[in-house]
Amino acid sequence: MPKIGVYICHCGENIAGAVNIEEVKKFVEKLPDVVVVRDYLFMCSDPGQEIIKEDIRKGLVDRVVVAACTPRTHEPIFRKACEDAGLNKYYFEMANIRDQCSWAHWHEKEKATQKAKQLIAAAVAKARLLEPLEDRYVELNKNVMVVGGGIAGIFAALDLANAGFKVYLVEKSPSIGGNMAKLDKTFPTNDCSACILTPLMVEVANHPNVELLTYSEVEAVEGTVGNFRVKVRKKQTYVDWEKCTGCGACVNVCPPKARVPDEFNEGLSLRGAIYIQFPQAVPKKAVIDPDACISCSGRWFGEEPRRTKDGKPILAPCEKVCPTGACSRDEPRDPNGEIIELNVGSIIVATGYRVMDKKYFKEFAPDSPNVITALQMERLISATGPTEGKLIVPSDIPKYLDWKKKVEKGKEAKLEARKPHVITFVSCVGSRDERYHTYCSKVCCMYMLKQAMLLKEKYPDLDIYIFFIDVRTPGKDFDEYYMRCRKLGIKIIKGKVGGVQRLPDERLLVRGYDADLGKPVELISDIVVLATAIEPNTDLKDLARKLGINVGAEGFLRERHTKLYPVDTMTEGIFICGCAQGPKDIPDSVAQAKAAASSAMSLLAPGKMRVEPLISEVNPEKCTGCGICAPLCPYGAIEYVEVDGKRRAKVNEAKCKGCGVCAAACPSKAITLHGFTYEQVLAQIKTIARKGIIEEV
């Protein structure tokens, strides 16, 4: 006969506030095979665990039921306590009387108490049927794939590589660097973004343990922790990267007709169909955008060239000018690129963010070129931006580019671009807004202050207005930064702008409200900067599906536990960091990246991993080889083997994750999911159905 000990946790007031513990105890004492019932304020605390251990050591109990919170966070803790006291840890069962009981029925104390009784009785009913199990071990592949080559991905890759792990750094753009490469300076120290980022880009690219896979995307992921098999699609560059030296000669000759908005300059200028992402790109290689290329020489890759009258082949300008032959169109190119297969033990997702486009905000005159997003402002003031950091109104950028072209050709030209006198910032555009995103994008207050500060320090005569709902500066040295801005005479107005109107002279009429003066205000501004929300990348959901990890309602990747497992996911071996997990600034992204790298290291460093034995097993004597289970298995863990000349299902222990789909589907009950056997689960269900009365076996 089993000797079951039931331990009821108060969880402070969380459980005891709704569940009558004394009443539950009296009920539980009478349940079959229950020999000990105890309660404690916090069962998971050291003294709480000691109560359980003491009973095991004294031989009072040989099965343990803890009625407390969620097994998701606390089951491992109590299993460990049982093991430490000398009991097989699978002689443990947990009843969750908090999340789905006391919390859910907080104002119905009697019902909560009744439900707690039933849940505990069900757990006792299962505990009577528990069997001892032994842990198993799987070998771990020590390679890691980092997806995303922004500041978070770079740091995660560097930390792992420095610790001796092989890292595949996968980036979808031609260059690593991410959004940080677009920034001019960074708060709260106003470090030049390129100066602190580009050395890291070089370091990670040259690291002997890092294999850089840029212009590549994750195609498919199979396998589980320690043994992921990943297919990465290396997109077609149409330029031979072995030969390309990044000289940029091709970029300059691409004809005007093939020019499209430059992603790196956030659309403020144009780039050719053949382009290098930005001057400091790593790797510095050209790619051809097949959608933009107009095949100006009249042939596509692999086609016969057209010929002049005297029979000479007509080459595309990029082809002609390339000193190394990297742009040659002689060979055909597969538009699908190539598939590279990787075997890795762990995956870190650091795919970053994008900012919302201004087009959604009709109230802010998005059709005006002088209404720009903050990231566009970043490009406008950056020395690597469309105007080399020269501050002009965006509507005059084409004039600037024409002027520059003339000057470069040695012609005399006068620049007639208008300089702004008034710049207005609008906060919370698309953030904290039920129509778009309910969350706070977290970095906008600080980057608006930063841009305002940089502008005001460089051009003291500028009139700068920042319209805020709240100024949120909760970070180290952040509020001091805010004070610096105020002392520079930047005009901070509490109240969000409600409308922007485009004027015929391309200036903008801004309508706001000054909550401090209690009056509507209006002003004419040369540039309006919208602090548009930080959003998850469009393909993040798709990637999450491939990886089998969760996204939250707002579209960012969901961590396993907000506080305790902030970089873990519900899929073991996959970690997340940076803005893919939620809006955050550079210091937080770097901290998370290092946390993710460290989590991957502590997982992989031992080389093997203990796995719970809660997996399926087929009884070949009952199995009829009907073939129902294998196609249902989400992990491809079931194969068919010959047993005594008959076809029988067999579970691959390394692949099985214990989801139980096969066991539920098997018509002959030939499959047992250990820890959740047919008998155990049925006993639980029956007990709950009979309002806590356990059926005698």
Place this chain on the structure above:
Amino acid sequence: MEITEGVPPVINLTEVAEREKEEFEKKVSELIIEFGAENLLACMQCGACASICPLARVGFEWYNKKLIKAILIGMKEELLDDPTPWACVACNRCTEICPRQVAPFEVMFAMRRLMVEEFAIPTLAIEGLRSLYEHGHAVYMTGREARKKVGLPEKPPTTDSDEKALQDLRTILKNTKLAELGLIPME
């Protein structure tokens, strides 16, 4: 609610800023800083000063917090005709409570100095100055008959009834900027 004279229902920030640049020699905030409110720009408009300001409580328009905000965005003309700074009782509670050490009380008094400089002084204040010069009291009581009735001397036992003290006070006042301004007759 009546619409406050001098401040339009919608504040045109462009006009305010252009006027500040074109018509005034210095920014309003610079003047106020020069007149003694050194830490003006540190104000973050938290409103602690207004929560305890007697002026705000009795309904004056430009109490400390609002006055500071108006100065920060460059308003001046709109503020000059307003009597609020002259009603400040100098209780100094705002200065004690301010988390940014702005000393709103100093802003109030700097505003008075600016108003004097601009000859934008309400009758109320001029009457006070005249009374100070004549009797030694900025606020002078008129109820002389009442004093007599209860058996008190007609004039209180202060500068008012002490000719020498009064002459000394007048000499002092004549040596201040008040004499230069010529706001009140000083023979």
